[in-house]
Every structure is written in structure tokens, then in C-alpha cells.
Amino acid sequence: xxxxxxxxxxxxxxxxxxxxxAMKGYALNRMCYSFNEKKNRDEFLEDEDAYCKKYGLNAQQxxxxxxxxxxxxxxxxxxxxYLAKFGGIFGLNMQDVGAQQTHMTVEEFEEMLQKAAGx
Amino acid sequence: MAxxxxxxxxxxxxxxxxxxxxxxxxxxYWKSFFDxxxxxxxxxDAVKPDIAVVVxxxxxxNFFLDKLPTFSIGAAAEYQNADEGWGLSTLxxxxxxxxxSWHVIESLVAxxxxxxxxxxxxxxxxxxxxxxxxxxxxxxxxxxxxxxxVCVNTVQHPLPSPARCLKLGRALGRALASYPTDQKIVMxxxxxxxxxxxxxRAGFINKGFDLWxxxxxxxxxxxxxxxxxxxxxxLSGAQGVxxxxxxxxxxxxxxxxxxxxxxxxxxISNTASGLMLLEAVA
Numbered sequence: 001x002x003x004x005x006x007x008x009x010x011x012x013x014x015x016x017x018x019x020x021x022a023m024k025g026y027a028l029n030r031m032c033y034s035f036n037e038k039k040n041r042d043e044f045l046e047d048e049d050a051y052c053k054k055y056g057l058n059a060q061q062x063x064x065x066x067x068x069x070x071x072x073x074x075x076x077x078x079x080x081x082y083l084a085k086f087g088g089i090f091g092l093n094m095q096d097v098g099a100q101q102t103h104m105t106v107e108e109f110e111e112m113l114q115k116a117a118g119x
Numbered sequence: 120m121a122x123x124x125x126x127x128x129x130x131x132x133x134x135x136x137x138x139x140x141x142x143x144x145x146x147x148y149w150k151s152f153f154d155x156x157x158x159x160x161x162x163x164d165a166v167k168p169d170i171a172v173v174v175x176x177x178x179x180x181n182f183f184l185d186k187l188p189t190f191s192i193g194a195a196a197e198y199q200n201a202d203e204g205w206g207l208s209t210l211x212x213x214x215x216x217x218x219x220s221w222h223v224i225e226s227l228v229a230x231x232x233x234x235x236x237x238x239x240x241x242x243x244x245x246x247x248x249x250x251x252x253x254x255x256x257x258x259x260x261x262x263x264x265x266x267x268x269v270c271v272n273t274v275q276h277p278l279p280s281p282a283r284c285l286k287l288g289r290a291l292g293r294a295l296a297s298y299p300t301d302q303k304i305v306m307x308x309x310x311x312x313x314x315x316x317x318x319x320r321a322g323f324i325n326k327g328f329d330l331w332x333x334x335x336x337x338x339x340x341x342x343x344x345x346x347x348x349x350x351x352x353x354l355s356g357a358q359g360v361x362x363x364x365x366x367x368x369x370x371x372x373x374x375x376x377x378x379x380x381x382x383x384x385x386x387i388s389n390t391a392s393g394l395m396l397l398e399a400v401a
Contacts (some may be wrong), residue, residue: 009354013320022184033183035204071319078318080357081178081274088205093134094389099320106136109322110386114248116324 017079025077026063031055032082041089070101121298124166125376125398126251126306126368127159128336129249130150131175134388135228136207137247139256140388151393153236154382155382156252159396161381163253163377168305170216171264172295172371174196174243174288174310174364176205176273176384181237188235189279190287192227194220195266196244205292210247212256216265223267226294232287242268249309264305278348285344295371308368312383314390323356324391325396329383332362333393337378340369358390 007040015021022029036041044051044099052062064072073083087097099109143149180203182188197212203374206374217238224236246268256264269291272278279287295304312329315321332355335342346364351360380396 001345011320011349013318014315014357016276016352019273022275025183029184033179036180036202038202041204066239070317074317079179079274081186082350083177084316085204088203091206093205094316097316098389101317101319101321112322113324113389116326117393 014063015074021077021079023077025051025057025061026078028061028076028078030072031057032078032086035085035089043087070097120141120168121170121295121300121302123295123304123306123371123399124168125379125396126372127253127397128251128308128311128395129252130311130387130390130392130394131245131248131309131387132390133203133205133207133244134390135171136244136251138174140208147281151382152384152387153396155380158395160257162396163305164301166305168264170219170267170304171250171307172267172269172304173246173249173307173309174271174367174383175208175242175249176271176361176364178243178245179274180243181241181270182272183185184275186273187275188270189198189233189272191240191270192220193237193238193240193242193266194224195238195240195352198246198268199242200243201241203243210251211263211398212258213242213250213266214264214294216267219265219302220247220267222268223294224292226297227234227287227290227376230293231292232290237268240268240270244295247374249307252321253307257294257390266313266383271363271367272397273363275360276348279344279359279363280348281363281366282344282353285340285366285370287366290370291367292371292373303350306368308365310342310364311355311359312362312391313356313359315356315360316389318357320356322389325354325356325359326383326385326386326391329352329391329393331360332365333381333383333395336365336369337376337397340366350392369397372397372399
């Protein structure tokens with residue numbers, strides 16, 4: 001029998017984006033993937049509700065999009081690479097996204113990154 | 120026969136593209152990062168490779184979750200860059216070499232690596248930023264090498280194991296070395312080193328592990344390949360798994376390499392950046 005390697009150990013603060021999450025987040029990630037194209041970003045900004053409906057987001061995903069809350073988006077099945085395209089609509093970079101998830105200010109988050117150099 | 124000159128590792132983080140567009144080369148945050156590439160430029164200008172094999176991961180430009188290949192290889196005459204949604208300007212297309220691509224594809228499948236072939240393939244920051252850093256930014260947009268994209272799934276688990284990636288790299292090396300031309304090839308392993316973008320653990324960087332990897336990628340890549348993907352997530356962060364791109368690059372270089380240059384820099388955006396120049400020892 002082939003033994004599959006499983007994540008039997010949880011890593012704190014980390015959600016493994018596996019088949020289960022990929023199924024859960026499919027509609028949300030598909031919407032975020034559409035944001036590669038400007039016309040879709042514009043359509044989202046014009047009528048957010050209609051756009052989310054078009055992609056069939058569930059209530060949890062719709063709320064997380066409405067709240068612009070990255071941890072909630074991940075819990076709803078979002079993958080960070082697609083979510084980055086959602087963040088891009090609002091001009092958010094990875095320090096903004098990191099700060100929000102770690103409950104820090106952007107300055108505190110950047111300081112934490114700088115500190116890793118001195119370890 | 121074609122000849123592999125060596126390999127380069129380079130970060131591919133999008134913020135670098137932004138810094139290039141805004142010409143931030145002399146800013147304190149960026150200066151030592153960009154300056155570290157000068158030695159690699161000198162080497163490239165001296166050895167003049169014809170082909171760059173770029174090992175990278177797509178971040179949701181060419182592939183979505185509807186169809187997500189574990190390993191895919193480009194077989195196109197050119198590769199288009201495209202809008203990724205966050206404001207990086209789109210670069211001109213990069214030239215490919217379909218004949219070489221098909222030789223590599225045939226050779227890999229014969230060695231039981233059942234890869235996906237792509238006659239149309241858009242290339243994202245994972246592919247284009249290292250090429251900007253090595254060539255196009257200093258050559259007025261010109262890319263003097265033909266490219267061969269080798270793309271690895273690092274988006275959706277299960278990912279290919281580090282051991283499998285090192286084996287693929289070795290098979291890729293054999294494929295390239297058996298190509299019946301006298302072309303000179305450079306391998307580029309992109310991404311890394313440690314970083315995590317998502318979750319409460321965002322901002323995770325592990326300098327000790329990164330420096331160990333930079334040592335072992337030269338002398339003993341099998342030591343890195345012993346780790347599992349969950350090990351790498353724990354030690355290197357959720358996106359630190361891009362280290363598998365380095366293993367594929369290293370596998371293609373053969374048994375022994377000489378390290379010609381290295382630079383480790385924290386932070387570039389949320390990541391630790393590792394630049395290395397390894398020369399293949401014939």
C-alpha cells in the first residue's frame with residue numbers, strides 16, 4: 001500500500017491549501033482569478049454584489065469579501081495567490097496584507113521582517 | 120551537444136518589478152539587493168548563454184484550479200507576460216525554442232516524468248522578474264537568450280516532493296545535455312527563500328535554515344531533498360516551498376558545482392532573497 005504523506009501535524013497560523021480547501025474556496029478563488037483582467041476589476045467595483053452573485057459566492061465568502069478580511073477569506077477557502085489579486089484592486093501590497101493578518105500596524109510588520117535579518 | 124554552463128538562483132517577488140519600474144536602484148532598501156547582481160551580470164556577459172531554462176511556479180496567471188498540472192513545460196515560439204491584477208506593467212514577450220522544448224519533453228516522458236506540455240503559456244512574475252534582473256532591465260528590454268519555462272505547482276497541495284523535484288532536475292540535465300546542437304544553457308531556479316504570505320504566521324522568515332540550504336544546494340542537494348513538503352512549510356514558510364525550483368535547477372547541473380557568487384538579503388517584501396551563481400564542473 002502506498003502511504004500518502006498527510007499533514008498530520010498542524011502548523012500554527014497556517015492553512016494548508018489542499019484538495020479540501022480548494023473545493024471549499026473554488027467560487028471565491030475563481031472570482032479572484034478573474035481580477036487578472038481590468039474589465040473584471042472595473043465590473044466588480046461598479047457593482048460588488050452583482051459580481052459576487054455572478055461567481056456564486058456563499059454567504060461566508062460574500063461577508064469576507066465585504067469585510068476585506070484576509071483571515072476570513074482564507075477560512076472561506078481563499079488561496080493567497082488569488083486573494084492577492086483582490087487586494088490589488090485596492091492597491092494593497094504584501095506588507096498591508098501581512099499586517100492585517102498578524103494584527104500589527106504596517107510599520108510593526110515591516111520592523112518584524114527587518115529583525116529576521118539579525119537572528 | 121548542448122552544454123550546461125551553470126545555474127543561478129534568484130528571487131522573483133513582484134515588489135522587485137515595482138522597484139525596477141520606479142528605478143529604485145540606489146534607495147537604501149534596494150541598493151545592496153540590486154548591486155549583488157553585478158557579479159552575475161559579468162559572468163553572463165563573459166559566458167554568453169544561448170538558452171535560459173527558467174524553473175518557476177505560476178501564481179494564478181496561466182493556470183487556475185480548474186486544471187493544475189504538477190509539472191508543465193512550455194513549447195512555444197514566444198511567451199507572453201500579462202496583467203496579474205496589481206499594477207505591474209506588462210513586459211514584451213520572451214522568445215522560446217520549441218524544438219528544444221520538444222526534445223526535452225520527449226526525453227523526460229521517456230524517463231517516466233509525465234509532464235504537461237503547453238504550446239500557449241502566459242508567464243507571470245515568477246518567470247519574468249529573474250529575467251529582468253539578469254538581462255532585460257540592463258539591456259533596454261532585450262532578452263538575448265531563448266527561454267524554456269519549467270513550471271511547478273506550488274499552489275495546491277499535494278505538491279511534488281523535494282526528492283521528486285531533484286530527480287526531475289537530474290533528468291532535465293540529461294535531456295538538455297543530449298540535445299544535438301552546440302548551444303550553451305544556463306539554469307535559473309527562481310523564488311524563495313523562506314517566506315509566508317498567508318495566515319497569522321505571515322512574515323515568517325528562517326535565516327538559519329536558508330543559510331543551511333544555500334550551503335547544501337552546492338555540496339549536497341540530497342540533504343535538502345530529504346525533507347518533506349510539510350517539513351519545508353514548517354521550516355521555510357508556506358511559500359518557502361518554492362525551494363523545490365532550486366532543487367530542479369541544481370539537479371540539472373550534475374554532481375559537482377563550483378560556487379562563484381552568493382548574496383543573502385532580508386527583507387525583500389516579505390521574503391528572504393538568495394542569489395547564487397553555480398558553475399557546472401564538467
